[in-house]
Amino acid sequence: MLPSTRLQPALNPDNLTHANWQQPGHDTLPVLSVQQVRSLEHAAFAQTDSFLLMQAAGLRTALKIADQIAHSEPHNLRCVVLAGPGNNGGDACIVAGELKRQGLEVALYQVTEEKTGSKDRMQAVLWALAHGVQPVEIQDSAQLPDINTNTLVVDGLLGIACNRAPEGLIKSLIRHVNDRVKQINSQTRHKQVRVIALDCPSGVNCDTGDAPGEAIYAHTTFSYLACKHGLLTGQGKTLTGDLWIDDLNCGELLDELLTGPLTETLEQTSNKPVFGKSILALSRVDQLQRLPLRGHEHHKGSFGSIAVLGGQQGMVGACVLSARTALQLGCGRVALSLLGETDAHLPDVQQQGQTLFLDLVFPEIMNKGLESNLEFADIATIGPGLGQSEEALQMLLAVLEHDKGLHMVWDADALNLLANNASLRARFKHYRSKHPTRALVLTPHPLEAARLLQSTTEMVQADRHAAAQAISERFNCTVVLKGPGSLICNGKSIEINITGGPALGTAGSGDVLAGAIAALLGQGLNEFDAAAFGVYLHGLAVEPTHGEQHGLLISHASEIAVRMKNSLNSLLNQLARHHSQLP
Structure with a gap:
């Protein structure tokens, strides 16, 4: 007889919440490590039978799948359910049994690898049998399942405990699924085979987002209890596909984990930093709270004066992109200092062979000599179009030796010079100790991050959280580690950005982001909030707006900047309406 407890997981899938929400009203999403999820599981097991949680996860997922099939999938759909040796395989067995009960054609394949499995997993197999599903044991590669058109694959091979490359039959099975899905779907515009992952795509490290070997490419992932770090960043974000979270009615326990005694216990027993209170993926409603309201008393001097430094010969456009973005996102004034510039009178148009520049589209952008601009x-x-010449190095040293402490955003070749020049790093460290209260944001992509850490891109991507933390500590700054699921870290807190898309991968996109962060610093945001909100807006710019189905699939950097401005104005209007409704 099951114990009577206050925690009874509901079997209704309607409270599944989409992790990539954009509408106001959703709460901020806490993002947990595997260790924290285990703590949450143990707390839940103290209040209810563990099989009830497995049953709830499987049933709610199956009901959600069945609902999606009823609305969009072909009627002759065949479900191929893959169950591994662990409890993730138990979830898969429950899904298979319920899909069969819903009247679907179901084939359940399991890989036990001679492991007995937990009591819950064995009970899940009995559940599947009781509902008319006979598991097929895969013992060699000759028994791999047929995957043809109009097939739905449910991946329950490996769960959140996976921290190394899959081996043996599971490795072969993952490769088989990926190859068949790619082969079939490449022959048609419409996806004829879809893959749904249970809790996480098999082969993904749920702490880091790394996939060191074969890993399932899922179209949809149902994550149980809470979202995991690795599903939102790096390879994990790509492999996860459309992400849905189901807390299995354990939301109150999760709150206790994040704020109560469970967190203290975790911090005492962990041998590495625990981010229970600090790794978040913020919803739009919380991002709104970062926005500064503008009053009638404000003027251009209230919103920051920005110097954009860089622009070697042939790369002036990078500085212009950054400066234009800063203006479009609300900074008060902006001036360029381009390499080789003198104090000569500005021409009416750009002069050949000179670095003096007049932006005829944005004539508000000024030109100044370096000393005057500082x-x-x-x-x-600092960094757009800078290059790595001796002249570029001297420009950076001049900034760091200037008596006036500036808030700074370092990007692109400024980061490469910092990584490669010991004397520059020494001046940088001295400057930081002299001006500790000034905002400092570094915005590396993975290769630049590797150079800053004297490491490799592969090592950075294998643990993006650790890399961001290390850069923040080494340079005493807030760091934006760019890439899928960009990370914002100041050494104490980490935030995972949930906006964005492939359209950000275009020349000048990073220059736009650097200008945006500078503009937000100028409007009074602290360095962490300016970095996080800048990254959020940057990603939001390529997502669907009203009337669009897919957002930007292809873009150029100038277009991203304009859409960032439009998104910011929309958010400011929402914030103004909210404040007007307050008593």
């Missing part, structure tokens, strides 16, 4: 500005964006 006196003018309170924020500097």
